[in-house]
Amino acid sequence: MAGRIKGLDGGSIGSDQSNPIEKVRVSNPVGSGGSDSTHSTTHADSVSITDSARTLASLSQAVNDAPDVDMNRVSAVQQALATGSYRINPERIANSMLALEQDLSSTKQ
Numbered sequence: 001m002a003g004r005i006k007g008l009d010g011g012s013i014g015s016d017q018s019n020p021i022e023k024v025r026v027s028n029p030v031g032s033g034g035s036d037s038t039h040s041t042t043h044a045d046s047v048s049i050t051d052s053a054r055t056l057a058s059l060s061q062a063v064n065d066a067p068d069v070d071m072n073r074v075s076a077v078q079q080a081l082a083t084g085s086y087r088i089n090p091e092r093i094a095n096s097m098l099a100l101e102q103d104l105s106s107t108k109q
Contacts, residue, residue, distance in 0.1 A: 080086035
């Protein structure tokens with residue numbers, strides 16, 4: 001992922017209260033007037049992580065843990081090429097390219 005939060009290791013998000021994402025402490029609330037120590041108090045705000053966010057975080061971790069190359073698939077293709085049994089399906093390739101183009105154009109709208 002391109003977006004990283006400084007100071008966090010990028011691990012999965014859990015319900016652990018020690019997790020910095022679960023609890024945010026505001027030491028100098030907005031509008032407190034800055035460094036006036038007679039009126040400054042510490043307020044604790046809490047943040048709830050939705051089930052969807054937890055699911056996305058676990059899926060992201062699974063993707064990060066997956067190998068970049070599927071060596072079983074590479075071996076199968078190499079063997080098919082060596083034996084001459086590898087078949088190219090131009091219609092399937094064209095359909096996949098069109099589907100990709102449609103997906104990309106729908107995200108731009």
